[in-house]
Amino acid sequence: MLHPDPPNDFKFAEVDRNHVAAVREYARLVHPREEKLYTDDDPNHAMGNLFAVKTHKQNLKLSNTE
Numbered sequence: 522m523l524h525p526d527p528p529n530d531f532k533f534a535e536v537d538r539n540h541v542a543a544v545r546e547y548a549r550l551v552h553p554r555e556e557k558l559y560t561d562d563d564p565n566h567a568m569g570n571l572f573a574v575k576t577h578k579q580n581l582k583l584s585n586t587e
Contacts (some may be wrong), residue, residue, distance in 0.1 A: 531576070533569040541565065 545564050549556045 531567075531572060533572045536568070544568065550570065 545561055548564050
């Protein structure tokens with residue numbers, strides 16, 4: 522993961538757009554048959570979910586310690 526320990530309030534929108542584009546291009550290279558099945562929004566959604574899950578887990582951990 523490029524951002525192994527982002528701050529608790531880190532959002533996917535803060536990721537450099539060039540990095541996002543590079544990830545999409547790499548995904549197309551690695552999975553050429555799936556290129557026709559998925560739009561650019563699909564990998565963006567998956568990457569956004571990664572940060573959302575991390576934030577959610579951190580919030581749960583903080584709320585359980587209170």
